[in-house]
Amino acid sequence: MASKSEKKLRSARWFAPDDLRSFGHRSRMMQLGFSEADFGNKPVIGILSTWSDLNSCHSHFPDRVEHVKRGVFQAGGLAVEMPALSVDESFTKPTSMLYRNLLAIETEEVIRSHPLDGVVLMGGCDKTTPGLVMGAVSAGVPMIYLPAGAMLRGNYAGQILGSGSDAWKYWDERRAGNITNEQWQGVEGGIARSAGTCMTMGTASTMMSIADALGLTLPGASSIPAVDSGHQRMSADCGRRIVDMVWEDLTPNKVLTDASVRNAAIVAMALGCSTNAVVHLIAMARRAGLALTLDDLDALGRVTPLIANVRPSGKDYLMEDFYYAGGLLALMKQIEDRLDTSALTVSGKSLGETLVGAKVFNDDVIRPLSNPVYHEGSLAVLHGNLCPDGAVIKPAACDPRYYKHEGPALVFDSYPEMKKAIDDENLQVTPDHVLVLRNAGPQGGPGFPEWGMLPIPKALIKQGHRDMLRISDARMSGTSYGACVLHVSPESYVGGPLALLKTGDIVRLDLENRHLDMLVDEAELARRRAAWTPPQPRFERGWGWMYINHITQADKGCDFDFLQTDFGRPVGEPDI
Ligand code: FES
Numbered sequence: 172m173a174s175k176s177e178k179k180l181r182s183a184r185w186f187a188p189d190d191l192r193s194f195g196h197r198s199r200m201m202q203l204g205f206s207e208a209d210f211g212n213k214p215v216i217g218i219l220s221t222w223s224d225l226n227s228c229h230s231h232f233p234d235r236v237e238h239v240k241r242g243v244f245q246a247g248g249l250a251v252e253m254p255a256l257s258v259d260e261s262f263t264k265p266t267s268m269l270y271r272n273l274l275a276i277e278t279e280e281v282i283r284s285h286p287l288d289g290v291v292l293m294g295g296c297d298k299t300t301p302g303l304v305m306g307a308v309s310a311g312v313p314m315i316y317l318p319a320g321a322m323l324r325g326n327y328a329g330q331i332l333g334s335g336s337d338a339w340k341y342w343d344e345r346r347a348g349n350i351t352n353e354q355w356q357g358v359e360g361g362i363a364r365s366a367g368t369c370m371t372m373g374t375a376s377t378m379m380s381i382a383d384a385l386g387l388t389l390p391g392a393s394s395i396p397a398v399d400s401g402h403q404r405m406s407a408d409c410g411r412r413i414v415d416m417v418w419e420d421l422t423p424n425k426v427l428t429d430a431s432v433r434n435a436a437i438v439a440m441a442l443g444c445s446t447n448a449v450v451h452l453i454a455m456a457r458r459a460g461l462a463l464t465l466d467d468l469d470a471l472g473r474v475t476p477l478i479a480n481v482r483p484s485g486k487d488y489l490m491e492d493f494y495y496a497g498g499l500l501a502l503m504k505q506i507e508d509r510l511d512t513s514a515l516t517v518s519g520k521s522l523g524e525t526l527v528g529a530k531v532f533n534d535d536v537i538r539p540l541s542n543p544v545y546h547e548g549s550l551a552v553l554h555g556n557l558c559p560d561g562a563v564i565k566p567a568a569c570d571p572r573y574y575k576h577e578g579p580a581l582v583f584d585s586y587p588e589m590k591k592a593i594d595d596e597n598l599q600v601t602p603d604h605v606l607v608l609r610n611a612g613p614q615g616g617p618g619f620p621e622w623g624m625l626p627i628p629k630a631l632i633k634q635g636h637r638d639m640l641r642i643s644d645a646r647m648s649g650t651s652y653g654a655c656v657l658h659v660s661p662e663s664y665v666g667g668p669l670a671l672l673k674t675g676d677i678v679r680l681d682l683e684n685r686h687l688d689m690l691v692d693e694a695e696l697a698r699r700r701a702a703w704t705p706p707q708p709r710f711e712r713g714w715g716w717m718y719i720n721h722i723t724q725a726d727k728g729c730d731f732d733f734l735q736t737d738f739g740r741p742v743g744e745p746d747i
């Protein structure tokens with residue numbers, strides 16, 4: 172570790188020179204009530220908190236900021252809170268994904284433009300993890316990710332409720348006329364009982380766990396429930412640790428490596444990760460200049476058993492149970508020989524060192540490899556004439572009878588059109604039909620919404636059906652389930668072949684061989700392609716315009732082309 176006299180802090184560029192600009196910086200620190208003793212040659216730690224009054228998953232952050240500050244001050248740093256865009260999953264329309272890259276830009280630029288030597292990133296609700304990490308990796312100062320943690324288990328009338336998953340399940344029962352309004356309201360009041368993120372293995376739990384497996388959180392931090400007092404202690408630990416990381420110059424490029432990305436992908440597969448993991452993990456890796464492809468993920472998925480029995484892939488348990496069963500460290504211990512344990516973590520220890528002593532306390536929640544929830548990993552990647560650049564499916568969360576399926580397509584061009592038709596009890600549809608929604612991708616959605624778990628038509632719900640094959644260029648919530656093919660790339664809105672599919676065409680899924688095709692001959696497809704006209708751009712001004720002009724497709728992580736760290740000359744430090 173460099174000593175205080177050896178290492179020149181980044182913040183010294185603002186505070187140390189004997190010139191007029193530094194006079195201004197120092198006098199404004201004094202205006203804030205800080206003396207030279209507070210900020211002179213002290214690591215200045217930015218706490219980037221994605222709190223807002225409308226982010227129910229982060230409502231404990233104001234308290235946790237105080238604990239981070241406690242740790243920073245104890246370790247001899249200066250802590251400053253810097254609010255960042257609170258991209259929340261529950262309220263953001265048309266979709267939170269439209270704003271992940273906005274958070275990434277904000278994170279990068281807030282860090283770059285201020286006298287910060289290190290940062291603690293506070294996020295958890297789905298897009299906040301990748302948004303914060305992407306931006307901080309590009310900014311390049313030492314960082315620790317502080318995960319919000321999951322909320323407590325839901326509860327209604329003695330039944331455990333899981334975020335998202337049980338909302339969909341009870342909604343179908345309500346549509347089938349099997350539960351009363353009063354019961355439905357009981358579910359509404361019981362499904363989200365405390366601060367914290369969705370407590371199923373949805374996108375939030377997946378991405379916090381991935382950040383942990385990447386080595387970007389304190390080891391095991393991602394599994395601590397949001398309202399456990401251990402979460403407060405972990406927050407203070409983050410504050411203490413980040414100050415040391417500054418003196419050690421432990422920058423994110425030393426933690427985010429090919430080894431750690433591969434570790435995270437294996438862990439994601441073993442966890443029963445959200446399908447969204449592929450988009451975000453690819454985007455984060457690319458910020459570090461690391462190539463990760465859909466095919467890499469498929470290859471890892473084929474050889475990694477799913478061992479976390481957490482809904483929606485698992486049947487019985489939620490994140491709170493996962494924590495009591497030993498949490499992520501215990502899961503990684505089970506698959507330790509598949510991981511590169513030399514990978515460095517922000518703790519300063521290797522992954523292997525952090526796993527010493529990790530134990531499973533309930534082997535029904537975290538299963539041994541000999542008794543997995545599913546014999547392969549969470550996700551499979553498909554290719555074929557419907558998705559030349561790939562599509563994603565979550566086999567463990569679908570009815571196995573759809574693993575090999577052929578059926579006629581029933582195609583919808585927009586979400587409102589689909590929504591209207593789906594509740595029509597006279598809709599001509601059989602369980603063998605393949606429901607298709609297009610124009611729902613990164614540009615078409617716009618913003619790549621979570622519409623991919625298309626509702627089962629009411630006519631089939633009433634006959635008792637709860638699953639069918641569905642295909643879209645949308646994403647789906649990590650808490651969703653069913654035979655849903657997602658992220659079809661390239662998307663239909665930019666002329667991907669999904670745009671050429673017609674109602675009645677036969678679609679074939681062959682999961683074992685990873686194929687997804689429409690059985691339409693090439694000459695006919697060429698005719699349809701020639702007749703296809705591009706739709707109107709979704710936006711002609713503002714953020715949306717910037718988004719549609721720079722967003723990459725799902726298989727590339729949906730980052731903006733110009734934000735990828737290797738795009739153009741490095742920005743460097745402000746020199747004035
Ligand atoms: Fe925030 Fe699910 S709504 S994590």
Ligand code: MG
Binds near residue numbers: 260297373650
């Ligand atoms: Mg979600």
